[in-house]
Amino acid sequence: MVGTVGKKANRAGQGVFSEKTLVKFMKEHLSKDYPNPRREGCPPKLTLERLAKQPHQVDPSVAFHVFHCSPCYKECRRLLARVKAKTRGSRNR
Amino acid sequence: MHPQRQRKAIPVFWVNSVDRLGRRIDPAVLSVAQEIGPSAVRYAEKVLGDPALAITLFEEAAATVSQTQRERTSRGTPDVKDMRGYLFLAYIRRVRREKRAEPVLNDPKSLDLARPAQYMETQAVERNLIMAEALATCDTVSQNIVLRRLEGFSWKEIELLCDVSAHAARQRFSATLHRLRSIFQRRGRVP
Numbered sequence: 589m590v591g592t593v594g595k596k597a598n599r600a601g602q603g604v605f606s607e608k609t610l611v612k613f614m615k616e617h618l619s620k621d622y623p624n625p626r627r628e629g630c631p632p633k634l635t636l637e638r639l640a641k642q643p644h645q646v647d648p649s650v651a652f653h654v655f656h657c658s659p660c661y662k663e664c665r666r667l668l669a670r671v672k673a674k675t676r677g678s679r680n681r
Numbered sequence: 682m683h684p685q686r687q688r689k690a691i692p693v694f695w696v697n698s699v700d701r702l703g704r705r706i707d708p709a710v711l712s713v714a715q716e717i718g719p720s721a722v723r724y725a726e727k728v729l730g731d732p733a734l735a736i737t738l739f740e741e742a743a744a745t746v747s748q749t750q751r752e753r754t755s756r757g758t759p760d761v762k763d764m765r766g767y768l769f770l771a772y773i774r775r776v777r778r779e780k781r782a783e784p785v786l787n788d789p790k791s792l793d794l795a796r797p798a799q800y801m802e803t804q805a806v807e808r809n810l811i812m813a814e815a816l817a818t819c820d821t822v823s824q825n826i827v828l829r830r831l832e833g834f835s836w837k838e839i840e841l842l843c844d845v846s847a848h849a850a851r852q853r854f855s856a857t858l859h860r861l862r863s864i865f866q867r868r869g870r871v872p
Contacts, residue, residue, distance in 0.1 A: 605862040614861075615831055617812040621724065628694075628719050639825075644844045648821040649716065652765050655816060655824055656720035668832045675838055 619665075622658040629653065630660055640667035694719045701737055704744035707751070713764045714743040721769055724813065725776045728806055729783075738779060742772040763820055770817040777810040808865075815861040823853045830854050 624630065631650050639646045639654065654660045696714045698706050706714065718739060725735040746768050750761060761767045819827060825843050836847035843850060 605865055607858055610858050610861050611831060613808070613812060614816070614827070617809055617816075618831075621727070621809050621813070622720060623727070624720070624723065628723075641842075643825040643842060648763075649765065651821050651824040651828070652717065652769075653720065654828065655819075656717070656724065656769075664828065665832060668829060668834075671842075672832060672834060672838070675841075 618655065618661045619658050622656050622661070624657045624659055627659060630657060633663070636660065636664055637667055640664060640671050694722070696736075696743065697740055700740040700744035702741070702744070704741075704748060706740065706743045707747040710743050710747045710750065710764065710768065713768055714739065717765050717769055721772055725772065728776055728780060728810065734779070735776075738775050739772055742775045743768060745775075746771050766817050766820065770814060773810060773814045773817055777807075777814070780806060780810065811864050812861070815857065815864055818860060819857055823857060826850045826853050827857055 631653060635646060635650055636654070639650050643651070654664050694715065696706070696711060696718055698708075698711055700706065722732070722735045722739050725738065726732045729735055729738075746761075746764075753760065816824075816827070822843065822845055826839055826845070829839050829842065830850075834842070836851050839845070839850045840847040845853075
């Protein structure tokens with residue numbers, strides 16, 4: 589009986605903290621909570637492009653920066669969307 | 682129109698080599714602090730609303746990390762692998778402690794449900810800090826995986842781009858979500 593209640597509680601917990609909810613909040617957090625209007629310390633666009641295409645060839649500080657700079661995160665999202673479309677397009681051909 | 686980068690003269694960010702308690706910050710930690718300082722302090726400034734306090738707490742966190750590093754060296758424990766993440770995490774935890782003490786210090790009744798707007802704001806700040814803390818524990822590989830997964834990349838695509846197997850990528854992403862869930866649950870917060 590206790591086990592059943594426990595499982596129900598767990599399921600309820602999973603609902604509250606579902607992957608979808610957490611992903612939504614992560615996206616919101618990264619794109620809003622690190623404003624950088626003066627673009628201090630931002631890497632050049634080419635570096636962000638490389639991060640989107642070949643992440644292992646980029647210095648770890650760039651990924652760290654993208655995680656702590658909302659404008660760079662947004663730019664990276666655009667670049668990643670382009671990479672995704674290109675990858676899927678070439679696979680469908 | 683996006684703002685231009687690095688065109689204007691930007692005020693130099695400077696971290697003292699000693700914190701307000703007189704504790705020394707090691708050169709290795711200091712150089713990382715100089716590097717991540719602007720973004721970390723900007724974030725804390727937004728949360729705390731006080732730039733001076735934000736930088737003071739940053740120096741405190743850097744001094745604490747230096748002290749921990751020295752203790753690890755004397756015990757023969759391996760050095761911290763990801764100093765950026767470690768320092769940022771220490772800082773976020775320090776900021777959160779300060780933020781949680783704030784309402785109690787300012788007004789003991791400020792978390793009363795009679796003031797729901799302020800209560801909601803406190804919840805949102807807490808949620809952001811938890812999010813920052815959980816993401817700060819990610820290493821570079823996990824950061825690259827999270828970036829792509831948030832944009833809807835499949836595990837196979839992540840495997841091809843990030844040089845890590847689909848299974849490992851999935852595990853790393855699950856671990857990040859698990860960390861987030863457990864911090865939220867521990868604090869009794871609903872995202």
